[in-house]
Amino acid sequence: MSLRHALLGLLSERPASGYDLLKTFETSLANVWPATQSQIYTELTRLAGSGLITVAAEGPRGRKEYRIADEGMAELRHWLTEVAPQRNTRSDILLRVFFLGVLRPDQAHAYLTELIAMSEEGHEQLRQLHDSIDWDDDNLSVYGRIALEYGLRFQAMRREWAEWAADQIKPR
Amino acid sequence: MSLRHALLGLLSERPASGYDLLKTFETSLANVWPATQSQIYTELTRLAGSGLITVAAEGPRGRKEYRIADEGMAELRHWLTEVAPQRNTRSDILLRVFFLGVLRPDQAHAYLTELIAMSEEGHEQLRQLHDSIDWDDDNLSVYGRIALEYGLRFQAMRREWAEWAADQIKPR
DNA sequence: AGTGTCATGTAAAAGGTTACATGATTGG
């Protein structure tokens, strides 16, 4: 149930509409917590229903601007400090690695080569994202930069690992 | 729908019962694709129903040993070579980082310190797993070792990043 | 006048988690 906390987190910075939040998810937050349009609107309605956020203003085209309520801030802080993060994540990229033995060695090698390329592209995309953002000193900037640094290091680590792995199976 | 491919992949090595597969998920595969008992049994029944696997033998206590069928092998190869892996994964650990600004600096710092410890523990667990496995030359060993190396590098990368990140916010 | 973007909502299906339920066999 982290989507609700992702929304609370974004609303803790500034009020926003579902549409605004959707755009944020498509750019920055997509890398750590992808969410679809339908999911976001549904969850916002539910959050408003349970009083964690409120409709602060209504604009043209039915736009509803949500604002975080005190209860929402409390819930966000509770999640950040008390709820243990999940240890195990899913990675279908890694899952495939376990079963590369059913392929011919050249196919297995090709898969790892693809991962090298994927990691390079990912790294480059993050670099461009970093350059395109107008960083300032607010919270999302400070911690967004730290999260982005994680992404850069992650992609670099994966590229190096994939290069090493491709090398492991090439000689056979 | 990667669970079905995880099961096909394990059965491509050797026939196994739901219980056997559950044990494998609890140890080695848990790190890349956690699955529950109920999920595994349900999916096995479905896979047998669609003919991708067959019940090869029945043992004591209602044990059913499943064997992969040719159609299952074909599906597994198709997934490995043709289906594009998913780029974006979810990480509630990283998601929290974006919102650490709502906490006091010492609380944010404590969160990152916790991540350092978590990464060290994860690294140590994988090291022990590596030592406890009786590695041989079969496919799962070769590629399992490569996957495990990924895990070790990942935990090391995360530890270093968390140390760097904790350092970033300490001076404020 | 028409296109693109802004803007929201809902329904169905698939995937995943938690909990309940049951019973056979083995080893001490």
Add this chain to the structure above:
DNA sequence: CCAATCATGTAACCTTTTACATGACACT
């Protein structure tokens, strides 16, 4: 004979994905 382990199954619920559906406003 008792406990641990082996062994399977199902139901309810929550989360996520995909698809459908609608319309207002701004700009050219």
